[in-house]
Amino acid sequence: MRCEICGKPISGKPIRTKVDGAVLDTCKECSKLGRIQKAPPQRQIKRKTAKKQSTQKYQRKRDEPSEEIVENFGNICKQARESKGWSREQLGEKIQEKVSVIKKIESGKMTPELNLAYKFEKTLNIKIIEKVDNLDLEQFKTSSSGGLTLGSIVKIKK
Template sequence: MRCEICGKKIVGKPLKTKIDSSVMEVCRECSKFGKIIREPTTPRKKSFRKPQKRSRRPMDTVYEVVEDYGRIIRTEREKRDWSREDLAERINEKVSVINRIESERMEPDIKLARKLERLLKIKLLEKFEADDLEKSEGGGFRGATIGDIARIKRG
């Protein structure tokens, strides 16, 4: 395992450390930048209740707006002979927002994309499972650590 701050390989067990309201697993050297969170040392009392079946944690779903969303929205709006003002009024948005979305200077957030999907009967959002993204990002790249981004002043 590698330190989430400096990226060095951690020998032994990493230290869970709270740094600016984030809990990270770090090496001993980087643990001085926050407060070490201690694991409870007292054993838990055994329960005599029937053990519950563990359900798998639901996978996090990530939505992304499709490529060429501006053209798709403009084409469907023009098919209905609506102006940008008409579309903006129907979804309770400003005309400037519609202008920026259609020119692809602004990507609609999930809520706005769903409004447009329902009104124009189009597909703007692609669904990804978080596990699929992690698998595709694999390939030997260990990912960036905070230490790769920020220079840490030592000493």
């Protein structure tokens, strides 16, 4: 291996040195030009345990229904707020959110994250989060004669 500054062959292990923001493998002489970097500690992972846990998490997550926000969430939130006689400012104080965020959500320009949607549901006493069952794609592969298409697995909401 050669020094990345002077190009001389390095005998032994190179020294990692930070010079002007760049971390380089240098010889002992060139390491004085910068700041010597310590090697990050290496973590040891027990492969059997980690693999087993990740498989279990994947299994549970796939089997559980996921949560999605309904399409007309903005209108639902706006109607609920207006029916309570609250302004956007008042709602913002109650759920501790900016008025601009509430305005974007009500207009449909922004889809709220699930934690914010929960705040809307609890405060306004509405339902904008629905549970969606995960589909088993294997059943469609075997039953379809022409192969799997997008139309085979899409649920159309009316």
